[in-house]
Amino acid sequence: MSHSPAVSAAARCAVLLASVAATWVAMAGQAAELPPAATPAEKVWLLGEPPAPDDNHGTPERVALGKALFFDPRISGNGTVSCASCHNPSLGWSDGLRTGIGINGSVLGRGTPTVLNTAYNTQFMWDGRKKSLEDQALGPMKTPEEMKTDFSAALALLNKVPGYRQMFLAAYPGEGVSEDTVAKAIASYERTVVSKDSRFDRWVTGDRGAISLSEWRGYQVFKDPAKGNCVACHKPPNFTDNGFHNIGIAHPGGQEDLGRFKIRAVAVLKGAFKTPTLRDIELTAPYFHNGSASTLEAVVDHYARGGDDRSNVSPDVRKFDLSDAEKADLVAFMKSLTGPTQVASLPQLPQ
Secondary structure (H helix, E strand, C coil), rough: CCCCCHHHHHHHHHHHHHHHHHHHHHHHHHHCCCCCCCCCHHHHHHCCCCCCCCCCCCCCHHHHHHHHHHCCCHHHHHHHCCHHHHHHHHCCCECCCCECCCCCHHHCCCCCCCCCCHHHCEEECCCCCCCCCCCCCHHHHHHHCCCCCCHHHHHHHHHHHHHHHHHHHHHHHCCCCCCHHHHHHHHHHHHCCCCCCHHHHHHHHCHHHHCCHHHHHHHHHHHCCCCCCHHHHCCCCCCCCCCCCCCCCHEEEEEEEECCHHHCCCHHHCCCCEECCCEEEHCCCCCCCCCCCCHHHHHHHHHHHHCCCCCCCCCCCCCCCCCCHHHHHHHHHHHHHCCCCCCCCCCCCCC
């Protein structure tokens, strides 16, 4: 039996109207799932350009030289390891290991901190023994267990390579090839390793859809003094206070690491380590100075139970009761701090 044109048209119209209605309902549901807009107060989380000392502002020539030195294993003691061996761009500018591996396979006592956003730091290394990015750049080179660089031999090598001589001349005219210019060049390159355009940052600048409702709820847990209170140490804008805290890490076998206490013998600093940035944190597992937490979930659980060794724990580290949903939201929030992938191509090293 055939249908009349009028009936068919009416049916098609009804289907179309139902489709439009369903679309509007779906859109309304999606809008309802958007988190609240950021307030002006949230702008404290936005990072500006990294600072640099007056004698080492970044230039293309300095960055290019620093990049070459960062990836060049020839300036290590046996020519086999470079800065990039431990600070691998593919592993969040760290190494993915519980503790670092140095020259000749030496197992180091602490995990490898990421290079990312160190440009914003005021103190460097887990124990803060270095006070500038330039000073930090030389630290691993001069450490026998890490790169074990013989600087007399390394500088002689750099001076013998015409390409390097030209690069130093272009980057630091009149300063020559020296420990100082090596440090300044590497620091200039490291100041380009920056993450400051995460989805969270985009939410702060007005894009309500940049983060999910779960991530927004995690942010509330993160900053609530009665909940996670993470903001007590992970402060704006780089999610670190550049301070040192004992967070209750247990050391099996009694192999305690005194941390900052070795630099400043103040009782509260016994077992205290530098607060790391949380930016790009999902890329830099495992966590803590000894790599004892393999996931962000494990990190949250550690803090929820108030740490494991409370003999000298920071007063900001205390037990807190979070539901499983709140813990999942907190982890989701931390993952919203990951910025766009920063591609780091390998340089052509001067021969």
